[in-house]
Amino acid sequence: MKALAAITGAGCTKVGEHWERSLLDLAVEACLRALEEAGNPPVRALYVGNAASELVNEQGNLAALLADALALEGIKAAEVRAGDASGALALHQACLDVSLGQEGAVLVCGVEKMTDVMAPEVERVQMLFEDSRSTFHSGVTVPGLCALLTALYMERYKASYEDIVLFAVNDHRNAANNPCAQYPFPITVETVMGSPLVADPIRLFDTAGIGDGAAALVLTRPEEARKACDAPVAVVASEVATDRVNVCEREDLLCLRSLRLAAKRALKRAGLEINRVSFFEVHNTTSILGILALEALGLAEPGRGVELLREGEIAIGGRCPTNTMGGLKGRGHPWGATGIYQAVETVWQLRGEAGKNQVEGAEVGLAHNMCGLGSISCVHVFARWEVVS
Amino acid sequence: MKALAAITGAGCTKVGEHWERSLLDLAVEACLRALEEAGNPPVRALYVGNAASELVNEQGNLAALLADALALEGIKAAEVRAGDASGALALHQACLDVSLGQEGAVLVCGVEKMTDVMAPEVERVQMLFEDSRSTFHSGVTVPGLCALLTALYMERYKASYEDIVLFAVNDHRNAANNPCAQYPFPITVETVMGSPLVADPIRLFDTAGIGDGAAALVLTRPEEARKACDAPVAVVASEVATDRVNVCEREDLLCLRSLRLAAKRALKRAGLEINRVSFFEVHNTTSILGILALEALGLAEPGRGVELLREGEIAIGGRCPTNTMGGLKGRGHPWGATGIYQAVETVWQLRGEAGKNQVEGAEVGLAHNMCGLGSISCVHVFARWEVVS
Numbered sequence: 001m002k003a004l005a006a007i008t009g010a011g012c013t014k015v016g017e018h019w020e021r022s023l024l025d026l027a028v029e030a031c032l033r034a035l036e037e038a039g040n041p042p043v044r045a046l047y048v049g050n051a052a053s054e055l056v057n058e059q060g061n062l063a064a065l066l067a068d069a070l071a072l073e074g075i076k077a078a079e080v081r082a083g084d085a086s087g088a089l090a091l092h093q094a095c096l097d098v099s100l101g102q103e104g105a106v107l108v109c110g111v112e113k114m115t116d117v118m119a120p121e122v123e124r125v126q127m128l129f130e131d132s133r134s135t136f137h138s139g140v141t142v143p144g145l146c147a148l149l150t151a152l153y154m155e156r157y158k159a160s161y162e163d164i165v166l167f168a169v170n171d172h173r174n175a176a177n178n179p180c181a182q183y184p185f186p187i188t189v190e191t192v193m194g195s196p197l198v199a200d201p202i203r204l205f206d207t208a209g210i211g212d213g214a215a216a217l218v219l220t221r222p223e224e225a226r227k228a229c230d231a232p233v234a235v236v237a238s239e240v241a242t243d244r245v246n247v248c249e250r251e252d253l254l255c256l257r258s259l260r261l262a263a264k265r266a267l268k269r270a271g272l273e274i275n276r277v278s279f280f281e282v283h284n285t286t287s288i289l290g291i292l293a294l295e296a297l298g299l300a301e302p303g304r305g306v307e308l309l310r311e312g313e314i315a316i317g318g319r320c321p322t323n324t325m326g327g328l329k330g331r332g333h334p335w336g337a338t339g340i341y342q343a344v345e346t347v348w349q350l351r352g353e354a355g356k357n358q359v360e361g362a363e364v365g366l367a368h369n370m371c372g373l374g375s376i377s378c379v380h381v382f383a384r385w386e387v388v389s
Numbered sequence: 390m391k392a393l394a395a396i397t398g399a400g401c402t403k404v405g406e407h408w409e410r411s412l413l414d415l416a417v418e419a420c421l422r423a424l425e426e427a428g429n430p431p432v433r434a435l436y437v438g439n440a441a442s443e444l445v446n447e448q449g450n451l452a453a454l455l456a457d458a459l460a461l462e463g464i465k466a467a468e469v470r471a472g473d474a475s476g477a478l479a480l481h482q483a484c485l486d487v488s489l490g491q492e493g494a495v496l497v498c499g500v501e502k503m504t505d506v507m508a509p510e511v512e513r514v515q516m517l518f519e520d521s522r523s524t525f526h527s528g529v530t531v532p533g534l535c536a537l538l539t540a541l542y543m544e545r546y547k548a549s550y551e552d553i554v555l556f557a558v559n560d561h562r563n564a565a566n567n568p569c570a571q572y573p574f575p576i577t578v579e580t581v582m583g584s585p586l587v588a589d590p591i592r593l594f595d596t597a598g599i600g601d602g603a604a605a606l607v608l609t610r611p612e613e614a615r616k617a618c619d620a621p622v623a624v625v626a627s628e629v630a631t632d633r634v635n636v637c638e639r640e641d642l643l644c645l646r647s648l649r650l651a652a653k654r655a656l657k658r659a660g661l662e663i664n665r666v667s668f669f670e671v672h673n674t675t676s677i678l679g680i681l682a683l684e685a686l687g688l689a690e691p692g693r694g695v696e697l698l699r700e701g702e703i704a705i706g707g708r709c710p711t712n713t714m715g716g717l718k719g720r721g722h723p724w725g726a727t728g729i730y731q732a733v734e735t736v737w738q739l740r741g742e743a744g745k746n747q748v749e750g751a752e753v754g755l756a757h758n759m760c761g762l763g764s765i766s767c768v769h770v771f772a773r774w775e776v777v778s
Binding site for chain 2: 052059060063065067072074075078080092093096100128129131132239241258371
């Protein structure tokens with residue numbers, strides 16, 4: 001394993017309904033935390049991931065605004081956009097930038113403020129990440145599309161919805177110990193089954209909520225990492241892949257092909273087998289997507305993902321601990337920020353700072369962030385500095 | 390001079406009011422033209438620049454959609470956003486990607502379809518690139534802000550508006566010979582002065598119009614350039630810099646500091662003095678911004694930019710030919726596409742394919758694309774393959 005980049009600082013805000021604060025406020029808080037951890041190095045570039053600020057917050061041009069707010073006069077700044085994969089895609093672009101080997105730190109921030117509009121508008125905006133020529137104008141929502149996949153999965157593989165939502169239950173159990181989580185409390189299968197139906201069979205407690213948040217990372221060249229901090233974390237792979245945007249045009253509706261491709265490339269780049277990965281962060285807007293992600297990663301055969309849940313393999317202490325700090329359902333899913341939250345939480349694990357949720361001996365973490373139902377997948381592999389050559 | 394990347398194909402649509410076509414249609418046309426010129430190489434990544442598709446076209450996630458429409462199954466795709474600098478910023482990210490040295494071509498597309506909404510909505514969306522906490526909610530427009538700068542310039546430097554709009558006249562003269570220009574006809578100072586007042590003293594014929602268009606480039610590693618085509622063009626520098634977003638907070642309202650910084654870095658990277666550049670493409674949403682750009686580039690002292698216009702120095706055959714194929718005023722300014730149009734036209738010049746507008750002996754071209762009034766500036770330097778070491 002060779003480091004592409006070193007993470008020398010990581011910070012985030014609590015995910016929640018920050019009525020009293022602006023998008024920019026949240027981004028500044030996350031960035032200042034990450035910069036402080038990194039010892040406030042000179043920053044030479046800023047990357048911002050955000051999904052929908054023009055529509056939801058009446059503000060575009062976030063990269064320049066954030067550079068301005070942080071008094072990073074004159075630096076390079078760029079905004080990267082891919083719906084709810086914007087955060088990880090921004091991290092990917094930042095890794096490319098670091099690879100060019102210039103001196104100085106690169107700051108990456110994912111931010112989203114979704115509570116400036118009401119829920120139906122959030123759902124409308126979310127559908128703009130799908131193909132407006134087909135899906136969007138049909139009036140279906142993302143939970144609606146997930147409902148179709150869930151029903152198909154249940155029929156094809158004789159799975160029960162009670163088994164599927166164990167994914168959400170795992171998320172909440174882990175979120176309970178994450179001080180930055182939006183929903184830091186455990187739930188049971190009964191909690192999910194007793195919650196309102198959103199799109200049959202999907203229920204409210206099986207869908208990621210609407211929340212605000214920002215997360216940030218400071219990256220440097222690997223050569224500079226040790227100078228900058230005692231416990232850097234290595235990015236050892238950063239890969240992006242696409243799939244048909246319209247789910248209905250995919251060869252197999254239950255195969256997240258973009259994730260499969262990106263993960264394959266990432267593991268090849270890192271020179272790793274999947275069983276060398278200590279824990280996983282996957283993109284579960286609803287439980288079915290989390291399960292399909294486990295299967296696309298090769299952790300279970302198609303249709304057998306539910307067995308991992310039933311047998312406790314995705315719990316802390318299981319064979320493949322997943323969403324160790326709460327995932328999209330428990331920590332919360334502020335779209336463009338989610339990919340960076342995943343990275344921040346991975347850094348906590350690899351530094352041994354995950355508290356009650358610490359995965360024993362964690363050396364390598366893999367994070368998956370995608371747009372919508374997988375039109376774009378980003379996969380990052382992170383490692384403890386000690387195991388990188 | 391050393392090449393960062395080689396351009397092996399360039400293509401664009403005509404800029405205009407393409408009522409009958411979609412955003413994606415235009416992007417596909419431009420990409421197919423560029424790919425055909427490059428000999429249809431295997432594409433490994435796609436970058437898309439666009440400013441406002443969610444707001445104007447009810448469609449996000451353009452990178453995945455375009456990859457899908459071009460049948461580029463599974464490739465990496467990323468969308469980059471910085472208002473009307475989105476095109477050049479996408480090119481910058483693509484250059485970073487090429488620098489990593491993987492085999493295969495990288496496709497870059499800038500696209501915008503502005504005619505799906507009415508002009509007042511276009512103006513509203515354009516103001517979202519400014520700071521919503523101050524400028525946007527004041528109700529001022531981009532031409533309004535330009536009017537303030539124009540009035541200040543006229544007062545401070547005793548310039549006349551008739552002199553200033555010679556910039557627009559130069560654009561139109563050049564656009565007349567550009568088959569892809571939106572306004573391919575000459576105008577006079579009288580045309581401008583006789584057109585409706587938009588924001589005193591700015592008149593309609595001094596503002597870039599509303600139009601649709603797409604432009605695309607194929608990039609490869611320099612090592613692969615000659616295999617791919619007979620006349621590649623080199624990208625020898627790609628730099629990005631920021632400035633205060635709110636013009637009123639700048640130290641000098643008439644200094645485009647982001648351009649000054651980006652150009653300085655780019656010329657240093659290319660190892661060039663400014664007088665080695667054969668021609669310039671600058672970002673003139675209105676004439677005043679074009680003049681301030683010439684001054685920020687060091688082609689004239691502050692307040693002396695108008696002299697370059699009066700003396701014909703910016704015309705083809707002058708000392709610093711500018712906007713040789715029509716610029717934002719003459720060719721048209723489909724926001725996120727403009728940075729790539731500038732690059733495509735630069736390629737035409739450097740290949741000697743600019744027809745009646747050919748700059749004799751053109752070896753090096755510099756293009757400047759910015760967001761709004763310069764919150765972000767991107768500067769690219771391109772060169773004939775023969776002059777690159």
